Every structure is written in structure tokens, then in C-alpha cells.
Amino acid sequence: MKVLMKPIEMIALFNSKEKPIPLRYRIVDEDNTYKVIKVDRIIFAKEEKLAGNRMIFYRCKSKINNSERIYELKYEIDTCKWFLYKI
């Protein structure tokens, strides 16, 4: 996996109990088109607070271009921003 740390647009579910659940997101491709990716499975999620900055880390699995890919997302609590961390 390669580190990208790319800001992404996200649709997520915030329920009353758990951490926010990422559902689908879109990224801008090399040819400047949007690509929507549905999050098929969250393998695990954990909170990290490096240097006191709280982020929720997710390792997820999705079907991208007809192949199963594992990748990592991050949600920064202070700024409410989602990132594609590694793919």
C-alpha cells in the first residue's frame, strides 16, 4: 500500500452508538473525472490521537475496477475531513 493522504468527499453514517461509518466516497481521477467507490466492508476501525490530534482510522475493503482492494481511510475529528490514507 502507498501513502496518499488525499482529501475525499464522503457519505457517512453517524449513528448514536459507534464511530462514524463510511459508506461511499468519491475521488477525482487522473483524467479529472469523479470516481465513486462504495465501502463494502470495514475490517477494523480505531481511534488514534498522535500529537493529541484525534483521528479515526479505518481499514476497508472495496471492489475497485473489478478487483478486491484493501485500503485505509482517516477521519479527522477536529476538521471533519475524510482522507484516503493508503491504497
Next chain:
Amino acid sequence: MNERIIFHIDVNSAFLSWEAAYRLQHGEKVDLREIPSIVGGDESKRHGIVLAKSIPAKEYGIKTGESVYSAKQKCPHLTVVPPNYERYMKASNSMVNLLNEYSPYMQRYSIDEVFLDMSHIKDKGFLNIAYEIKDRIKEELGFTVNIGISSNKLLAKMASDFKKPDRVHTLFPNQIQEKMWPLPVEKLFMVGPRTQKKLNGRGIFTIGQLAKLDREYVYSWLKKPGILIWEYANGIENSLVKCAADPVKSIGNSTTTSYDVTERREAHMFLLALSEMVAMRIRNIHQMGRVISISIKDKDFFSYSHQKKLDAPTDSTKVIYETSKKLFDEIWDGKPIRLFAISVSELYSNEFFQLSLLNNYNQKEENLERTIDKIRCKYGYNSIIRSCFLHSGIKPIIGGVTMEEEYPMMSSII
């Protein structure tokens, strides 16, 4: 009372470690701690000094406090990152929260140093706890600390300064001779370059040599501060771990200007901007001050100061500004200036105060200032500013490192 157990937790190259951890979290591949790097101020604004350095940078002889320019000469491929005090506050707060789980007796000594009273731990269990704290901070928060352990704050602080990074050291009174006395005397807390020079001048080069001097001799030579460092050299210090901060004795702010100020009007504007900050901070802690002092530094780094005691204490921006303007006009000889500072001392509570027959007291003005404070507090410092600052290029409120948040500064009182 049994012997106390005091921990001193000190973050290794704090600003730099926090910046490095933050950057790693945001996907940066290089760890700043592993390359020669510094946190440095903006050279173009003349704030260009080294605030923190990595251990590889230290090997090039770079020192905290020297200019970024000379640091770059010592190491041409040096990485310089700008400071970000809000990030540091966040990191520091997260560490304080973690430490709070271990003991309620905690003193936040500065942004990166904390004293913990762990006397409730029986036997030798404290060592395991120190390692646990150190490892948890590293694991959860992503930076390393040194922990010094002893029976008082001074020795604990000395111990955390031994070998770095990521270590636990003890320095109990029976270890002073072996661990502290061989160190050079300038390593001792409160011995600065001037005292070092004096001590060296009489052949005192190690802490041990200072400790073995006769107390009376030290007193006759260096007076009260001498006794203090003599006691420190002997490991004598018994202040408590203070949970509440000491009462504030004075409030001041200063600024190094990004260019040399030659116009009187501009100088007055800098003073006004500083007065805004100082007065707001005084009102914020419900105090009023009587002595107003200003100091300026000219382009040749020569500083001078001047102060005045008012008839009645004040917390008014206007009075502080008018007084500092007068003081300034009295001492300024027209030389270009690079630094302004205003400080207000001899503080009193603002619950009730003596009015002066000779001065005007205007309730309306006081209400106005309090209202402005509230607006600024709610909508930001720049939500309401004086019109003279419009298009002037001078910030309307100057001073302090973080906007809108109190920042724990260093103190010489342990």
C-alpha cells in the same frame, strides 16, 4: 512524612516531536526526528530563531535560540519547519490528560514539562509506572518523553535532563554525588551564562564544587540567589507540586517588528496594539495594575526601559496606552526600533478599588471596553478593531503566541 516520589515528565525536543508526529499522521514519509531539522521562526519577519531541534541537528552544533541563518550555515541541508502553537497546545493537553489518570497532584510547569506527585505508590512500584507512562505516551500520542524521578521537584527535573531521548532516570539524594555532582555547573537549574561566568571565574566548574563550598561564603559572595543555587547543588528543595498556578504578578506582551520602526506615529500604533492585548488579559483575570513599564530595543540591539507608577490602578486600554505613549516619548531618541514591550505590574483585584480625585473615571468607557472584550471573545480578535489600523499593515492587537488561548509559559520558579 515519608519520602515523596516526584516525577518530572519532559517531552524530547517538544515542538519538533509534535510536529513530526502530526506530519506522520498526515501521511508524511520522513520523520523529522530522524533528519537534521529545526522548528524555526519566519526569517522574513525577523522572528528567525531556532525554537527546537532534532537530535541529528544537535550533532551539527545547532543550539536552541540561535538564528536560523547561522543554523543553516552549520548544516546546509537543514529542514526548517514553521511553528504552530495550536498544534502544540493540543499535543500538550493530550499528554496532560493521559497523566491525569495517574495522579491528581499535577503541576503543568510549561508547555512540555509536567511534575507529578506519585507518593501514593508504595515500594518500588513507581519505576514500572514510569515506564508504563513513557511507553503509553509513545504508543498512543506518538512522541517520546524523559521521566526523571526523585524525592523533590528540583532533583526530578535534573534527572529528566540526563540522557535523552525516551528514558527514565532516577536521582535520589543518595545518588547526587555520583550522578549530579560531576556535571558542569551550567547544567544546574537557575545557573545561566552570567552566573556560570562568575562561578567559573573562581574555579568552580562542576556542580559538586559548588555544593562543597561553605554556605556563608556563597552568601557573602552571591547573596540570596547564591544560596538558592547552593541549595540546588546539594539537592535541597522542597516545594509542593502545585495544582493551581501561582498568582499572576505582572502581565506583559512584546513584539519584534518585521522592519525597523522610524516613525513616531507608527511606534505609537505598535504600543496601542500591545496595550489592547495587555489590557484585555488583565481584565480577563479580573485584576488591575498600577505600574506600567515599557521597553524598546533599537536596531543595534540596545534596549532601554522606563516605568511609571499611577495614582490609581487601571485596567483600561486607554490609560495603559496613554501612559506607555508618554513613557515612550520620554525615552525615545529617534533611533530605529525593532522591539516593543509593555508590561503592567503591581496587580490588584478589580472587585473594588480606590478612585483618584484627580483623574477622570468614566463608567461608560469601562462598559465599552468590557463589551468589546465580549465581542472579541465571541467572534474573534479581529471582529472589532480601531480604525487607525485599517490599511496600516500593523496588526490591531499584538502579543502572545496563540490567539485566543492562554499558553503555559516557562517559569523560573520551580
